Amino acid sequence: MNSKKIVYVGNVPIGGGFPVVIQSMTNTDTLNSNATLKQVRRLYERGAQIVRVSYPDISHRESMKKIIEGSPCPIIADIHFDYKLALSAIEIGAHKVRINPGNMPKKHLLKIIRAAKEKNIPIRIGVNSGSLEKDILKKYGHPSEDALVESMQRAVKFFEENGFYQLILSVKSSDVMSMIKTNMMLKKIFDYPIHLGVTEAGGLLRGSVKNSIGIGNLLLNNTGDTIRVSLSDSPLYEVDVAKMILRSIHINSNSPDIISCPTCSRTTFDVIGAQKIIEKRLEKSNKNITVAIMGCVVNGPGEAKEADLGITGSSEMGIVFKKNKIIFRGSKKDALKVLLKEVDNYGTQD
Numbered sequence: 001m002n003s004k005k006i007v008y009v010g011n012v013p014i015g016g017g018f019p020v021v022i023q024s025m026t027n028t029d030t031l032n033s034n035a036t037l038k039q040v041r042r043l044y045e046r047g048a049q050i051v052r053v054s055y056p057d058i059s060h061r062e063s064m065k066k067i068i069e070g071s072p073c074p075i076i077a078d079i080h081f082d083y084k085l086a087l088s089a090i091e092i093g094a095h096k097v098r099i100n101p102g103n104m105p106k107k108h109l110l111k112i113i114r115a116a117k118e119k120n121i122p123i124r125i126g127v128n129s130g131s132l133e134k135d136i137l138k139k140y141g142h143p144s145e146d147a148l149v150e151s152m153q154r155a156v157k158f159f160e161e162n163g164f165y166q167l168i169l170s171v172k173s174s175d176v177m178s179m180i181k182t183n184m185m186l187k188k189i190f191d192y193p194i195h196l197g198v199t200e201a202g203g204l205l206r207g208s209v210k211n212s213i214g215i216g217n218l219l220l221n222n223t224g225d226t227i228r229v230s231l232s233d234s235p236l237y238e239v240d241v242a243k244m245i246l247r248s249i250h251i252n253s254n255s256p257d258i259i260s261c262p263t264c265s266r267t268t269f270d271v272i273g274a275q276k277i278i279e280k281r282l283e284k285s286n287k288n289i290t291v292a293i294m295g296c297v298v299n300g301p302g303e304a305k306e307a308d309l310g311i312t313g314s315s316e317m318g319i320v321f322k323k324n325k326i327i328f329r330g331s332k333k334d335a336l337k338v339l340l341k342e343v344d345n346y347g348t349q350d
């Protein structure tokens with residue numbers, strides 16, 4: 001069971017047993033509202049349910065407002081240091097603000113709390129090594145897991161004492177083991193929704209591995225309510241990887257899966273080429289479909305038959321399977337065409 005408390009970001013519930021929510025963050029210039037809105041829409045179409053946008057400066061106000069108003073999904077305003085930006089974001093309709101309370105004086109936090117209460121929007125409390133209070137850092141000597149958790153306890157206590165409970169908690173770390181440990185500790189102490197992610201995780205390959213281990217491990221231990229895979233790459237991949245993590249651990253079946261063999265000297269079908277084409281075809285799909293792509297007729301048919309759709313081939317021909325039945329035998333080129341048509345139509349004919 002994840003957190004019992006439910007917090008709504010716009011119309012998206014987080015926690016309370018609702019499905020894990022996928023989020024991502026734009027990397028366009030917030031001042032360029034058209035480019036940012038375009039990216040928000042693409043992220044949303046790809047499967048992000050909420051999107052975070054940096055609000056770095058008050059000169060971005062009009063642009064930020066346009067983004068919030070034009071977005072198809074709730075927008076989180078990412079605020080650093082300046083409480084006035086948080087107040088401005090709340091005023092122009094942000095569905096949530098993300099702040100690091102450790103970086104703000106209490107009198108400023110109070111103003112944010114009041115404004116968020118008035119508009120009935122949640123606040124995500126972020127704690128990281130850079131936002132630790134000086135006395136906590138001194139006590140522990142370095143930003144250890146205990147130090148991060150103590151900082152979070154202090155922040156939560158302050159919000160609760162001031163009657164604010166619409167909180168989402170996040171402690172970020174670029175170290176996977178530390179990220180797992182701190183979030184396990186958070187889960188034991190608090191019943192607020194937890195935001196998971198390995199921060200500054202690296203590029204597509206390394207970042208996907210780190211995030212899959214960190215996020216996957218915690219979700220399998222019933223910890224975490226919303227996730228962001230952070231990658232030094234297109235944020236669209238962040239959404240793809242997030243969907244793949246959820247699908248792999250059977251948390252969310254609203255995304256496709258591909259089973260493809262690693263290829264070997266027996267390979268008689270272009271698995272790698274077909275895999276790329278099919279992956280591309282499925283990138284925006286939210287169909288619960290498994291497609292198998294196998295390189296030979298030795299092991300291929302067995303695996304392909306288990307999937308919803310499958311393709312394999314001998315040196316002469318391509319074979320397409322659908323739910324355990326062969327539906328096409330012919331040229332490899334035509335087999336791929338048949339498979340793609342079946343992928344497009346899957347779930348629409350039954």
Ligand code: SF4
Nearest residue numbers: 261264267295296299
């Ligand atoms: S399915 Fe066939 S081609 Fe693919 S790895 Fe196995 S034996 Fe090799």
